[in-house]
Amino acid sequence: MEERRRIISILMENEAGALSRVAGLFSARGFNIESLTVAPTEDSTLSRMTLVTGGDEAVIEQITKQLHKLVDVVKLMDLTDGRHIQRELMLVKVEATGEAREEVKRLVDIFRGNVVDVGETLYTVELTGAGGKLDAFLEALSPNRIVEVVRSGISGIARGGRALTVR
Amino acid sequence: MRMTDRPPLPKPPPRIYTKAMQKVAAAADPAAAAEVLTGAEIVVRCLRDEKIEFIFGYPGGAALHIYDALYRQDEVKHILTRHEQGAAHAADGYARATGRPGVVLVTSGPGVTNTITGIATAYMDSIPMVVICGQVPRHLIGDDAFQEVDACGVSRPCVKHNFLVNDVDELALTIKKAFYIATTGRPGPVLVDIPKDVTAQTAPYRYPQQIRIRSYAPVHRGHPGQVRKAVQLLRDARRPMIYTGGGVVQSGGAAAAALTDLVRILGYPCTNTLMGLGAFPASDKLFVGMLGMHGTYEANMAMHHCDVLLAVGARFDDRVTGELSTFCPYAKIIHVDIDPSSIGKNVKVTVPIVGDAGKVLADMVAVLRGGGGDSHNQHLGSWWKQIEEWRAVDSLRYDRGSALIKPQFVIEKLHEVTKGEAFVTSDVGQHQMWAAQFYNFDRPRRWINSGGLGTMGFGLPAAMGVRLGHPGATVCCVTGEASIIMCIQELSTCKQYDLPLKIINLNNRYMGMVRQWQEFFYDRRYSHSYMDALPDFVALAESFGHKGVRVEHPGDVESALAEAISDKDRLVFMDFITDQTENVYPMIAAGKGHHEMHLRSADSGDGGAPAERELA
Ligand SMILES: Cc1cc2nc3c(=O)[nH]c(=O)nc-3n(C[C@H](O)[C@H](O)[C@H](O)COP(=O)(O)OP(=O)(O)OC[C@H]3O[C@@H](n4cnc5c(N)ncnc54)[C@H](O)[C@@H]3O)c2cc1C
Ligand SMILES: Cc1ncc(C[n+]2csc(CCOP(=O)(O)OP(=O)(O)O)c2C)c(N)n1
Ligand SMILES: [Mg+2]
Numbered sequence A: 001m002e003e004r005r006r007i008i009s010i011l012m013e014n015e016a017g018a019l020s021r022v023a024g025l026f027s028a029r030g031f032n033i034e035s036l037t038v039a040p041t042e043d044s045t046l047s048r049m050t051l052v053t054g055g056d057e058a059v060i061e062q063i064t065k066q067l068h069k070l071v072d073v074v075k076l077m078d079l080t081d082g083r084h085i086q087r088e089l090m091l092v093k094v095e096a097t098g099e100a101r102e103e104v105k106r107l108v109d110i111f112r113g114n115v116v117d118v119g120e121t122l123y124t125v126e127l128t129g130a131g132g133k134l135d136a137f138l139e140a141l142s143p144n145r146i147v148e149v150v151r152s153g154i155s156g157i158a159r160g161g162r163a164l165t166v167r
Numbered sequence B: 001m002r003m004t005d006r007p008p009l010p011k012p013p014p015r016i017y018t019k020a021m022q023k024v025a026a027a028a029d030p031a032a033a034a035e036v037l038t039g040a041e042i043v044v045r046c047l048r049d050e051k052i053e054f055i056f057g058y059p060g061g062a063a064l065h066i067y068d069a070l071y072r073q074d075e076v077k078h079i080l081t082r083h084e085q086g087a088a089h090a091a092d093g094y095a096r097a098t099g100r101p102g103v104v105l106v107t108s109g110p111g112v113t114n115t116i117t118g119i120a121t122a123y124m125d126s127i128p129m130v131v132i133c134g135q136v137p138r139h140l141i142g143d144d145a146f147q148e149v150d151a152c153g154v155s156r157p158c159v160k161h162n163f164l165v166n167d168v169d170e171l172a173l174t175i176k177k178a179f180y181i182a183t184t185g186r187p188g189p190v191l192v193d194i195p196k197d198v199t200a201q202t203a204p205y206r207y208p209q210q211i212r213i214r215s216y217a218p219v220h221r222g223h224p225g226q227v228r229k230a231v232q233l234l235r236d237a238r239r240p241m242i243y244t245g246g247g248v249v250q251s252g253g254a255a256a257a258a259l260t261d262l263v264r265i266l267g268y269p270c271t272n273t274l275m276g277l278g279a280f281p282a283s284d285k286l287f288v289g290m291l292g293m294h295g296t297y298e299a300n301m302a303m304h305h306c307d308v309l310l311a312v313g314a315r316f317d318d319r320v321t322g323e324l325s326t327f328c329p330y331a332k333i334i335h336v337d338i339d340p341s342s343i344g345k346n347v348k349v350t351v352p353i354v355g356d357a358g359k360v361l362a363d364m365v366a367v368l369r370g371g372g373g374d375s376h377n378q379h380l381g382s383w384w385k386q387i388e389e390w391r392a393v394d395s396l397r398y399d400r401g402s403a404l405i406k407p408q409f410v411i412e413k414l415h416e417v418t419k420g421e422a423f424v425t426s427d428v429g430q431h432q433m434w435a436a437q438f439y440n441f442d443r444p445r446r447w448i449n450s451g452g453l454g455t456m457g458f459g460l461p462a463a464m465g466v467r468l469g470h471p472g473a474t475v476c477c478v479t480g481e482a483s484i485i486m487c488i489q490e491l492s493t494c495k496q497y498d499l500p501l502k503i504i505n506l507n508n509r510y511m512g513m514v515r516q517w518q519e520f521f522y523d524r525r526y527s528h529s530y531m532d533a534l535p536d537f538v539a540l541a542e543s544f545g546h547k548g549v550r551v552e553h554p555g556d557v558e559s560a561l562a563e564a565i566s567d568k569d570r571l572v573f574m575d576f577i578t579d580q581t582e583n584v585y586p587m588i589a590a591g592k593g594h595h596e597m598h599l600r601s602a603d604s605g606d607g608g609a610p611a612e613r614e615l616a
Helices: A018-028 A057-069 A100-110 A131-140 B019-028 B039-049 B061-071 B084-098 B110-124 B151-158 B168-183 B196-200 B224-235 B246-251 B253-266 B297-305 B357-370 B380-392 B407-417 B430-438 B459-469 B484-496 B512-521 B537-543 B554-566
Strands: A004-013 A035-040 A046-055 A073-078 A084-095 A114-118 A122-129 A146-158 B035-038 B054-057 B077-080 B102-106 B129-135 B161-164 B189-195 B202-205 B240-244 B270-272 B287-290 B308-312 B332-337 B351-354 B423-426 B475-480 B502-507 B547-551 B572-577
Touching: A004 A018, A004 A057, A004 A146, A018 A035, A018 A046, A018 A057, A018 B151, A035 A146, A046 A057, A046 A146, A057 A073, A084 A131, A100 A114, A100 A122, A122 A131, A131 A146, B035 B039, B039 B061, B039 B168, B039 B196, B039 B202, B054 B084, B054 B459, B061 B102, B061 B129, B061 B196, B077 B484, B084 B102, B084 B110, B084 B129, B084 B459, B084 B484, B102 B110, B110 B129, B110 B151, B110 B189, B129 B151, B129 B168, B129 B196, B151 B161, B151 B189, B161 B168, B168 B189, B168 B202, B189 B196, B224 B308, B224 B332, B224 B351, B224 B357, B240 B253, B240 B297, B246 B253, B246 B357, B253 B357, B270 B297, B287 B297, B287 B430, B297 B380, B308 B357, B332 B357, B407 B430, B407 B475, B407 B502, B407 B554, B423 B430, B423 B459, B430 B475, B430 B502, B430 B512, B459 B475, B459 B484, B484 B537, B502 B537, B502 B554, B537 B547, B537 B572, B547 B554, B554 B572
Parallel strands: B054 B077, B054 B102, B102 B129, B129 B189, B161 B189, B240 B270, B240 B308, B270 B287, B308 B332, B332 B351, B423 B475, B475 B502, B502 B572, B547 B572
Antiparallel strands: A004 A046, A004 A073, A035 A046, A084 A122, A084 A146, A114 A122, B035 B202
16 A cells, blocks of 8 residues: 555643653554654643654554544644645754855755854754755755754644634 | 451541631532542542442552541442552452442552553453552652652553642542543543642542543444444345454443344344453354354354454454454455444454444344344355354364363363353463353353453452452352462452452463463473472462362362352362363464364364373
8 A cells, every 4th residue: 555644733632741642652553753743722721733654544544543542632633635734944053154155145045044043154044844845955055064953843734724623 | 248357447537627728618619618628538539429339459658648548438448459460450350340440549659560460451451440549749759759650651551541640629520530531432441640749638529420521522323324334234245244342241231232132133143252252142053152263163264254244342353363364355344343443453344333332233223123124134044054064063172081171171060050150250371262162151241351461360350359349149260370370369368358259270280371382383392381389279278268179080070160169158269180281272373364273183182082292
């Protein structure tokens, strides 16, 4: 069966231990997690999690059913079932000396990023976008200039009227 | 029944509440000024209001406030086991036999880690249980304090849910949630971890009658359209088969009755898993025996050849399906289960139905009855003819003329002597399979064993729970000389609470099940599957204050059993010295298909003289 990458959005009780239940489920059942982001929502009793995973249809079905079975999980949605927006935040520290300084700046502009910290020899760049765009930016930089990379993992939301809320 | 050895209860001292405490209570619930209680008292009151008869436990530092609150009342009875594992299994046995949740109370650290095997056992078999454990005071959590262990962390993989109670004001609600979660939907164990200082604080006590958890809403009713589709598929079948499991037992008596109705109306063959035995009467001709690794030839062959399979409250375990790629190759499958994640987990399903077994089966019966027309299936004759041919293979046959005690013979006699009405618990191994194959359970909740985890040591403590739940009933524990040692200390609990269990030790001087695998798959290299220094079980039982009997000849089996069963007052430990070479048949080797069973061969000696088998 065809393996597919999935983005699953989860609304769960903002309780101690909720995150470890999700992480534990994935390790106990041998499912893989590509990335996972979590933070409280506008309703402080709820957390919103975006989980990126992969597998064939049967595996994904088990993943969603097992997640649903966790008592703390209120609702979930497979964003990849419909049109959706995914964004990831990346912070990159790059060497920027001599003529490279201009070059990096140009690249940041092309990718619509921001230089958020300027040092004598370093720029810290902030970039948001889908995972592919962030990859492309890193590829465009010459590898020996990259000092440090931090990526947040993907957050996602459905397009249009589809929404994951308790109401 | 004598519950404890201590003197009669002193009257509790009258509680003096401060004005401030009363005010808090009134403010919280102006209608009925709630009583202000300590956390420990709240725990005990919650148990009372949950109508809990027994709790099984073992005291220690972090639980002492709760133990003190227990001392000052006599509605909730505490059963002191001799090991926390015993407490968990006893609560589990109580739950399996009564359908009510089992409750465990232990201290922090080693108290709770000792329950883990028992919790995992209950989890694997979906048994409702609430485990309350003491925890170090909140300000010490995380400090590697004395007897501190992260109870929620260590139990997480084997509980349905768990809670750490951080606030005495949430204690009653949390305990209510624990019982609600443990007993509804797919049942399971729930752990409540309570720091010692929380049990000392006070709060107004109110136990919620109703509760709603927005993130937890089990489905009960099956989708009517799916139910109709399932019935149609069943009607159109040429070679139908009905396979049911622990879910039908769990669902309650109505589910077993509805299953029996359904099977009889249709006249279709029915098989049960190890966990489902008794949900359909074994004495009915429509029953083809247990299926799976040690299931009957007819059950497994019918599974392999059926064209429509109705599965109810069964989870397609690997001991049942064998090799998945050859499992039920011709069948369209209808799967009824209360847990959506059970459906489609191991096999592809044609008609999934999420719902409670009892309700869905009753709905199916109603559709069948209301459907009109001829419900007689004209293909049934040739299908049954085929099944009877398989049945005639007599896959459970054994040597009835043996000069040694055959374990199967002991179970058959046990059935006769108890008229099939006993509660039978077991440990894990060959004896477990023989009990399952030969006791022929006609009613649900009579067969109590650890199927999913396969926990040696389960049988004796579970039997204690069964007997407490059914005072006066005949409760037998079928065990092996290796298993019984794992929780032997509970003989002492049986003495304290006058539990006249009947222990049937099928003593083959081997970890028989392990030896059997080594005989079949490791060229008879019996690596560490025997025990060199077994105790004298008769003397051992007597040292605990019970009666011990050794039985060495087939001719003495029946009378020994009859005498023991008729003794209503004493625990009798029967040590049956059985044929060491006996194996469990039929057997599907792990990873093989249903049609590839190992049957007892004519030359294995089981038809005539005992085989020469090198054993050590
Ligand atoms: C030595 C040994 C040998 C074994 N050999 C065999 C063997 O030969 N054959 C065999 O069958 N087993 C055997 N087992 C047991 C096996 O490991 C499994 O425990 C067993 O097969 C599972 O039974 P089950 O499918 O009925 O599921 P259970 O574990 O009883 O699960 C119950 C299912 O019902 C569902 N359910 C719960 N409540 C409800 C409800 N109210 N309504 C609807 N659904 C509900 C649950 O979600 C779950 O899916 C053996 C075990 C041991 C230790
Ligand atoms: C706690 C635990 N440890 C190990 C096992 C593996 N095991 C399964 S059956 C068995 C042997 C049981 O021997 P006995 O109780 O004498 O029963 P018999 O098979 O001889 O009837 C063992 C070791 C287990 N099921 N549980
Ligand atoms: Mg043995």
